[in-house]
Amino acid sequence: MQIRCTNCHRPFAIGKDTVHAALDAIHAENLNHYNVQCPHCRRVNRLSPMELKRAAPDWQPEQDSADNPEE
Numbered sequence: 122m123q124i125r126c127t128n129c130h131r132p133f134a135i136g137k138d139t140v141h142a143a144l145d146a147i148h149a150e151n152l153n154h155y156n157v158q159c160p161h162c163r164r165v166n167r168l169s170p171m172e173l174k175r176a177a178p179d180w181q182p183e184q185d186s187a188d189n190p191e192e
């Protein structure tokens with residue numbers, strides 16, 4: 122996904138793997154944003170889960186118990 126740095130206003134891209142890793146971390150740790158570092162100025166940019174989900178609509182949260190025979 123394309124991000125515009127809030128500090129230097131230059132665009133940079135993060136890969137889908139990173140987007141998925143960010144969503145996993147947000148889901149696992151119950152975060153309300155994820156920090157990515159701008160490659161130009163090295164300042165941290167906050168990404169909201171909404172922006173990340175828009176970039177990775179096929180992402181699904183990991184299920185703890187996919188198959189529970191007790192049910």
Ligand SMILES: [Zn+2]
Binds near residue numbers: 127128129131160
């Ligand atoms: Zn920057």
